Amino acid sequence: MRTLAGTPDLFDILDVSLREDTYTSLIAHVLGSDGQLARRVFGELTREAGFRPDHVDIHFRRQAASLCTAATVAGKKDKPDLVLIGTRGTERWWVVIEAKVTAGEGPSQLRRYQQICEQERNAGGIAGYTLYFLTLAGHTPSEPSYRAITHAELATLFETTAGSGFHGRSHFAAAWSAYRKRLEQFTNAVPDPDSPVLQWLSSAPVGFVTADERCRRLASIVVPDGWESSGGHFVAKGHANALVLAWRPSWIGSDYDPGGPHRLAECFNIHFEAEIATFPETRDTATCHLHYETRPYLPTSQLSAVATPDEIAEFTERRERFRAQLHARLAGLPDSGWQPRPHKLQIARFLLPTPPGMTIAELRERLETPLDQIATVVDDLQLRRRP
Numbered sequence: 421m422r423t424l425a426g427t428p429d430l431f432d433i434l435d436v437s438l439r440e441d442t443y444t445s446l447i448a449h450v451l452g453s454d455g456q457l458a459r460r461v462f463g464e465l466t467r468e469a470g471f472r473p474d475h476v477d478i479h480f481r482r483q484a485a486s487l488c489t490a491a492t493v494a495g496k497k498d499k500p501d502l503v504l505i506g507t508r509g510t511e512r513w514w515v516v517i518e519a520k521v522t523a524g525e526g527p528s529q530l531r532r533y534q535q536i537c538e539q540e541r542n543a544g545g546i547a548g549y550t551l552y553f554l555t556l557a558g559h560t561p562s563e564p565s566y567r568a569i570t571h572a573e574l575a576t577l578f579e580t581t582a583g584s585g586f587h588g589r590s591h592f593a594a595a596w597s598a599y600r601k602r603l604e605q606f607t608n609a610v611p612d613p614d615s616p617v618l619q620w621l622s623s624a625p626v627g628f629v630t631a632d633e634r635c636r637r638l639a640s641i642v643v644p645d646g647w648e649s650s651g652g653h654f655v656a657k658g659h660a661n662a663l664v665l666a667w668r669p670s671w672i673g674s675d676y677d678p679g680g681p682h683r684l685a686e687c688f689n690i691h692f693e694a695e696i697a698t699f700p701e702t703r704d705t706a707t708c709h710l711h712y713e714t715r716p717y718l719p720t721s722q723l724s725a726v727a728t729p730d731e732i733a734e735f736t737e738r739r740e741r742f743r744a745q746l747h748a749r750l751a752g753l754p755d756s757g758w759q760p761r762p763h764k765l766q767i768a769r770f771l772l773p774t775p776p777g778m779t780i781a782e783l784r785e786r787l788e789t790p791l792d793q794i795a796t797v798v799d800d801l802q803l804r805r806r807p
Contacts, residue, residue: 429598429601429602429627430594430595430598431598431599431602431627437627438521438522438628438630439521440501440519440520440521440522440523441480441481441501441519443519443521443571443599444480444481444501444502444517444519444554445480446592446595446596446599447480447502447574447578448478448479448480448502449592450578450592450596451476451478451504452478453592454582455475455476457578457581457582458476458478458504459472459473459474459475459476459506460581460582461577461578461581462476462504462506462515464577464581465504465515465550465552465577466506466513466515466550468550469513469548469550471506471508471511471513471547471548472508473506473507473508473513474507474508474509475506475507476504476505476506476507477504477505477507478502478503478504478505479502479503479504479505480501480502480503481499481500481501481502500516500517500518500533501517501518501519501554502516502517502519502554503515503516503517504517511547512545512546512547513546513547513548513549513550514537514540514546514548514549514550515549515550515552516533516537516549516550516551516552517552517554518530518533518551518552518553518554518566519554519555519571520553520554520555520556520559521555521556521628522630522632522633525561525562527675527676527677527680527716528675528677528680530551530553530561530562530563530566531562531563533551534551534563534565534566537549537551550567551563551565551566551567552566552567552568552569553566553567553568553569554569554570554571554574555568555570555571556570556571556572556603556606556628557570558570558573562675571599571603572603572606572607575596575599575600575603601627602627602628603628605626605627605628605629606627606628606629606633609626609629609633609634609637610637611634611637611638611641611780612780613641613779613780613781613784614779614780614781615779615780616777616778616779616780617638617696617774617778617779617780617783618698620634620638620780621634621635621638621653621662621696621698622698630653631653631662632651632652632653634651634653634662635651635652635653635662635663635664636649636650636651636652637651638651638662638664638780638783639651639664639665639666641780641784642664642780642783642784642787643664643666643784643787643791644784644787644788644791644792646668647666647667647668647791647795648666648667648668648669648672649664649665649666649667650665651663651664651665652665653698654695659697659699660697660698660699661695661696661697661698662695662696662697662698663693663694663695663696664693664694664696664787665691665692665693665694666691666692666787666791667689667690667691667692668795668798668799670799670802670803671689671690671691671798671802672688672689672690672715673686673687673688673689673715674686674687674715675687675715675716676714676715676716676718676727678726678727683731683734684714684727684731684732684734684735685731685734685735685737685738687714687715687735688712688713688714688715688735688738688739689711689712689713689714689715689716689717690710690711690712690713690742690798690802691710691711691713692708692709692710692711692791692794693708693709693710693711694706694707694708694772694787695707695708695709696774697774703774704773704774704775704776705771705772705773705774706771706772706773706774707769707771707772708769708770708771708772708790709761709766709767709768709769709770710746710758710761710766710767710768710769710794710798711765711766711767712739712742712743712765712767713765714735742767742801742805743767745801746760746767746768746797746798746801747760747767747768749797749800749801750768750797753793753797756790756793757770757771757790757793758770758790758793758794768794770790770794772786772787772790773786774786
């Protein structure tokens with residue numbers, strides 16, 4: 421059992437703390453308990469469209485049938501996390517909310533939901549629709565038809581719309597209060613650049629501030645400006661590593677979806693990945709690799725099940741050409757510290773000293789040079805291979 425910091429809350433006790441449908445279920449039940457609140461919130465979510473409903477039906481993933489009852493796109497039945505159906509006279513409007521807590525978007529997931537909504541509107545079943553992508557940190561959705569909204573923003577919308585007495589009048593008050601506290605903890609968990617890296621990474625999880633989230637927040641500070649970043653925590657037998665990931669916009673291809681518009685060779689993910697030991701804490705070197713993978717990442721067993729042999733061969737040929745070109749460029753930088761790698765997914769390696777007590781600010785300083793060196797090479801290679 422994982423160590424919990426402080427007193428476990430309601431969601432910890434029920435062991436549902438990181439399930440996204442836990443919170444969309446709570447939102448749905450709160451709306452369902454108060455018709456006036458549901459109408460007001462719906463009106464705020466559709467403010468630009470000006471749709472003020474007389475009645476709102478609420479459907480969430482755990483209880484609802486597929487969106488549009490049994491609508492399919494590419495043979496898939498789709499269930500967004502929360503669908504609000506507003507009715508005004510004979511008109512209907514959908515508000516579709518796809519929520520994430522720790523997981524990312526599924527391949528073409530948001531696009532399929534939008535396509536279903538468009539089909540329903542074209543068929544005359546609804547007057548229109550509004551799409552939201554609900555996350556903790558306000559991540560930008562892959563589809564421009566969606567509006568990004570954070571859990572904290574949505575919770576605030578509920579409370580300001582309901583006015584005074586929101587918590588006291590609801591028998592969901594205990595759950596809502598715990599949800600709100602988690603959101604406050606998430607907002608306030610900011611790394612101190614002068615604190616030791618391992619101190620930040622080794623702190624026990626609190627609410628939404630998981631080990632993965634601590635790695636993401638570390639990455640957001642230590643990765644220089646001009647880069648995208650993420651992070652995660654990897655645990656294996658006898659050891660654990662914090663992962664700091666960084667990439668430039670041109671290093672990312674399209675999302676692969678079997679049968680979709682993009683060939684596998686166009687769906688690549690080139691990124692820098694640093695592994696910082698969090699257990700045991702005796703290693704004083706972080707191993708950094710430049711990776712070349714599919715987007716999304718698919719292990720060999722999964723890849724062969726969804727892509728054709730010709731697609732896999734084309735992707736492999738493009739990756740190996742990139743490897744040869746990058747290795748040739750690294751040969752001209754013998755003092756950079758970057759070393760060629762023959763591993764299938766790892767193109768190059770850099771060993772980064774991480775002495776005991778190293779601070780977050782010091783890690784950022786140590787990462788700057790190797791990132792600049794590899795970016796100079798990869799950016800140029802990506803620019804040259806554009807059509």
